Amino acid sequence: MDGALTPACSGYASGIVAKKRTLILIRSVPPGAASAGLSPLGSLREVRAALGQCNISPDGSGPHGYGERLGTGVLHGPGMVMEIPLSEEPTSNRGAGPEISQVLVSVTDEDFAFPVLMKLCKLNAWKMMDPESGRTFG
Numbered sequence: 053m054d055g056a057l058t059p060a061c062s063g064y065a066s067g068i069v070a071k072k073r074t075l076i077l078i079r080s081v082p083p084g085a086a087s088a089g090l091s092p093l094g095s096l097r098e099v100r101a102a103l104g105q106c107n108i109s110p111d112g113s114g115p116h117g118y119g120e121r122l123g124t125g126v127l128h129g130p131g132m133v134m135e136i137p138l139s140e141e142p143t144s145n146r147g148a149g150p151e152i153s154q155v156l157v158s159v160t161d162e163d164f165a166f167p168v169l170m171k172l173c174k175l176n177a178w179k180m181m182d183p184e185s186g187r188t189f190g
Contacts, residue, residue, distance in 0.1 A: 073162065075169070076181045077134075077155040080188065093178060096125075096149030099136065103127060106172045108134060131164030132157050 079091050093099050103109065108129030110118045118125030118138065125136040135156040157180070159165045169180060173190030180190040 073159040074183060075157040075159060076183055077157060077178050078181055079177065080179050090153055092151040092153045093155065094152060096136070096152055099152045099155070102172065102176050103129070103134070105175065106168050129165070130168050131161030132159050132169070
C-alpha cells in the first residue's frame, strides 16, 4: 500500500450519518386545569412574531411567503428547520391567520438550535416534546 487513504479507513464508507433530531413545540395545559391537554400556541401572526424574536422566519418563497409546500409553512432558524401546519390560507379573513397548535422542528445542528429553542420556550411558556420518547422539556 502506498499510504493513500482507502474509503474503509477514512470513515467515508462506514455509513455513519448523523440522525436529525425531531422535536415538537407545544403549549401544554396542566392536568388539573379545566381544559387539560394541548392549547394553541397562538395565531399564525402571533407564532411568527414569537419565532421572529429568535431569528426564525420563512424564506419568503411561495405564494404566501411560507414556501412551496401545500398545507405547510416552512421557517428557518439557527440550526433548525420548522414546519407549521396551515389548515387555511395564511392571509385568511380572520386577520391573524389560522390557530397553530404545534410546530414540527427538525434540528440540524444541536449546538446552535438548543439555546434558541430553550429561550423560545421560556419566553412563550411553550414546551418541546420528543416524539420518540414522549418526554417534554423546555
